[in-house]
Amino acid sequence: MSMDAAAIDWASVRADFPLLTRQVHGKPLIYFDSANTGQKPACVISATDDFYRHHNANVSRAVHALGSEATEAYEGARSKLARFFNVRSDELILCSGTTFAINLVAYSWALPRLQPGDRILVTRMEHHANIVPWQLIAQRTGATLKVAELLPDGALDLPALYAAMTPDVKVLALAHTSNVLGTVNPVAHLCKEARKRGIITLIDGSQAAPHMPVDITALDCDFYAITGHKMCGPTGTGALWARREHIDAMPPFLGGGEMIKEVRFDGTVFNEGPHKFEAGTPNIAGFVGLGAAVDYLSQLGMAHIEAREQALLAYLTEALHGIDGLHIFGRAPRKAAVVSFAIDGTHSHDLATLLDLEGVAVRSGQHCAHPLLQWLGVGTTCRASLAFYNTHEEIDAFIVALHKVRKLLG
Numbered sequence: 167m168s169m170d171a172a173a174i175d176w177a178s179v180r181a182d183f184p185l186l187t188r189q190v191h192g193k194p195l196i197y198f199d200s201a202n203t204g205q206k207p208a209c210v211i212s213a214t215d216d217f218y219r220h221h222n223a224n225v226s227r228a229v230h231a232l233g234s235e236a237t238e239a240y241e242g243a244r245s246k247l248a249r250f251f252n253v254r255s256d257e258l259i260l261c262s263g264t265t266f267a268i269n270l271v272a273y274s275w276a277l278p279r280l281q282p283g284d285r286i287l288v289t290r291m292e293h294h295a296n297i298v299p300w301q302l303i304a305q306r307t308g309a310t311l312k313v314a315e316l317l318p319d320g321a322l323d324l325p326a327l328y329a330a331m332t333p334d335v336k337v338l339a340l341a342h343t344s345n346v347l348g349t350v351n352p353v354a355h356l357c358k359e360a361r362k363r364g365i366i367t368l369i370d371g372s373q374a375a376p377h378m379p380v381d382i383t384a385l386d387c388d389f390y391a392i393t394g395h396k397m398c399g400p401t402g403t404g405a406l407w408a409r410r411e412h413i414d415a416m417p418p419f420l421g422g423g424e425m426i427k428e429v430r431f432d433g434t435v436f437n438e439g440p441h442k443f444e445a446g447t448p449n450i451a452g453f454v455g456l457g458a459a460v461d462y463l464s465q466l467g468m469a470h471i472e473a474r475e476q477a478l479l480a481y482l483t484e485a486l487h488g489i490d491g492l493h494i495f496g497r498a499p500r501k502a503a504v505v506s507f508a509i510d511g512t513h514s515h516d517l518a519t520l521l522d523l524e525g526v527a528v529r530s531g532q533h534c535a536h537p538l539l540q541w542l543g544v545g546t547t548c549r550a551s552l553a554f555y556n557t558h559e560e561i562d563a564f565i566v567a568l569h570k571v572r573k574l575l576g
Contacts, residue, residue, distance in 0.1 A: 174466070174474070176554065176555075176557070177557075179466065179554065180555045182207040182208055182209070182462075183205045183206065183207055183208070183555050184208055185197075185205050185206070186205060190522065190527070191522065191524075191525060192525075193524055193525025194563075195525055195527065196525055196526045196527065196556075196560045196563055196567075197527050197556070198526060198527060198528050198550040198551060198552060198556070198560075198564065199528060199529050200396070200551045200552060200553035200556075201345050201396070201504050201529070201549065201551030202551070203396060204376055204395065204396050204397060204398045204399075204553060205398065205553070205555065206398055206400070206455075206459070207398055207459070209461070209462055210398060210399060210455045210456075210458045210459045211455075213454050213455050213457070213458035214400060214451045214452070214455040216454075217239060217450070217451045217454045217455075218451055221236055221239060222236070222451070223236040224236065224447055225237045225240045225447075225448065225450055236450055239450070239453075239454045239457070240260075240448065240450050240453055240454070241255075243260075243453040243454060243456055243457030244258055244405075244440075244453075246457045246460045246461065247405055247456070247457075247460060250460045251375075251380055251382045251383075251390070251392075251407065252381045252382060252383045252384070253382050253407050254410070256410070256439045256440060257410050257413060257439075257440070258405050258406075258407050258440055259405060259406040259407075259413075259440040259443045259444065260403075260404075260405050260440070260444060260448060260453060261404055261405060261406055261443070261444070262403065262404055262449065263372075263392075263393040263394065263402070263404030264295055264370055264391040264392060264393040264404055265295040265393075266406075267391035267392075267404060267406035268295055268296055268299050268368065269299045270406055270419045270443060271368055271389050271406065271408075272299040272300060272302070272303045273299075273419055274416040274417055274418070274419045274443070275366070275389075275412060275415075276300075276303050276307070276309075277306060277307065278417065279336070280304075280308075280309040280336060280337075281309065282307070282308030283308070283334060284307070284309040284310075284334060284335075285309065285311070285332070285334045285335045285336065286300045286303070286304060286309055286310070286311050286312065286335070286336065286337045286339065287311075287313075287314060287330055287331065287335045287337065287338045287339070287365070288300060288312070288338075288339045288340070289313065289314040289315075289316070289327070289341065289351075290313055290314065290315050290316045290537060291316060291320070291322075291346065291347055291349060291538050292340075292341055292370070292535070292537075292538075293345055293370065293534050294534040294535065294536070295370070295372075296339050296340075296341060296368075296370045297537070300337070300339060309336070312330055313537075314326060314327040314330050315541075316541070317498075319496075319498050319499075320344070320347035320348075320349045320495065320497060320498045320501075321349055321498035321499065322349070322351055324352075327356070328359060331359065331360060331363050331365060335363070335365050337365065337366050337368065338360045338366070338368070339367075339368045339370070340353065340356060340367065340369055340370065341369075341370045341372075341373065342369050342370060342371045342373065342375075342380075343371075343372075343377070343378075343501075343502045343504075344373065344496065344501075344504070345504065345533055345534070345535065346495070346504070346506050346533045346535045346538055346539075346547070346549065347495060347496030347498065347501065347504070347506065347538070348479075348496050348498070348502045348503065348505065348506075349498040349500070350378070350498070350500045350501055350502055353369055354384060357385055357386045357387045358386060361386065366388045366389075367387040367389070368389040368390075368391070369385065369387045369390045369391070370391055371390050371392045372391070372392065372393045373396070373502060373504070374502070375392045375393075375396070375397055376396045376398070376463075377468075377471065377475055377502050377503065377553075378469075378472040378502070379468040380468075382407050388409050388412060389408050389409075389412070390406070391405075391407075392404055392405050394452070394453075394456040394459070397459055397460070397463065398459040398462060399452070399455055399456035399458075399460075400449070400451070400452040400456060401452070402449045402452050403449055403452040406443075413439060413442070416443075418442050418443060418445070419443055419445075420443070420445040420446070421445055422445035422446045470554075475502070475503040475554055478503055478556055478557075478561065479501070479502070479503040479552060481558055482503075482505060482550065482552065482564075483505060485562070485565045486505065486507065486565070486568075489509065489565070489568055489569065490572070491509050491511065492507055492510075493507060493508050493509075493510075494506070495507065495508070495544070495547060503552035503553070504549065504550075505549070505550045505551070506547040506548070506549045507548055507549075507550070508546075508548065509575075511575070512572075512575045514530040514531065514546040514548045515530045515531070515546065517571060517575070518530035518548055520571040520574060520575070521564075521571055524567035524570065525567075526563075526564055528548050528549060528550045529549040529551070530546060530547070530548050530549070531546050531547075532545075532547075550564070
């Protein structure tokens with residue numbers, strides 16, 4: 167494939183996604199909610215279907231052919247993810263997604279270690295999944311949360327963040343990319359500064375992994391969490407990358423089958439490495455699908471995907487300037503293809519409901535980021551989030567729909 171993203175036949179790529187051909191309320195679907203969940207290419211749907219039709223069995227618990235095939239497919243997905251993120255397979259814990267991954271770190275790494283007087287540093291832009299687990303751990307350990315604030319454009323206030331990295335801070339929990347503002351944070355630099363100070367770093371990669379190249383090894387963080395369903399994969403899939411030293415030192419988060427070597431009533435010997443944290447039957451078919459999604463994204467090239475989405479973002483942002491009374495939240499110098507906005511005199515839920523009648527799917531509400539919305543001074547926003555399978559023509563139709571809805575709402 168050409169190294170030039172402009173040379174890719176994006177219309178052909180779009181045709182890989184069956185759902186995008188449907189209509190909603192008699193109008194062609196315009197799906198601008200990929201920050202919520204990504205659509206699935208036919209190869210992912212086929213891979214999941216094929217597993218259930220031809221290979222369905224449990225993993226690591228049978229010597230028969232189906233069991234071996236299931237285990238090979240499941241571990242194959244782990245290997246694909248490891249290559250995709252440039253990490254070792256034995257440092258990649260498969261789980262249901264970022265929310266589980268962050269809770270795993272909070273309960274298995276932080277709970278046994280944090281003490282009264284310790285601080286957990288988060289930022290104003292965090293998703294609830296990177297706030298609430300830390301609050302729960304703080305309540306149980308006597309630690310407290312510290313919040314790093316933002317600049318008016320939605321970028322991190324870096325001098326203030328560095329100043330907040332005081333000796334009492336033990337953990338920095340940070341979004342790679344904001345799900346509301348689209349801000350892409352300078353994660354590698356922040357992790358370097360945190361490491362100098364002996365601060366453990368956890369990066370929420372939910373909104374970064376689907377949209378740009380991510381080399382976790384180069385970031386030099388301690389933990390990195392991803393969600394599969396935002397990466398064109400099935401729901402209920404994701405992973406936590408952790409440094410091997412942390413994996414070895416952390417106790418299991420859940421107990422049950424697969425995470426053990428030997429169980430006796432007087433004690434249990436736990437499994438090695440990532441399997442220690444993978445109790446019970448996993449979402450095997452889902453991970454087979456996620457492996458297919460990783461293959462698909464790799465074939466397109468994440469740099470190509472990022473370039474395509476940046477072109478769409480620039481086009482959408484310019485087009486929105488023509489809507490009277492519309493305000494965009496988040497104008498950091500580097501941002502992903504996420505545009506949160508509000509229109510004077512209209513409620514975001516009303517706006518999203520009327521846009522849906524025009525076939526346009528956007529998100530409305532607080533986007534699991536209540537503290538950020540409070541800081542922005544708004545109750546709710548609409549969010550249009552793009553992916554590489556969207557088109558300039560869809561943006562044109564979206565703008566027409568916005569003008570129409572704007573008039574209806576007065």
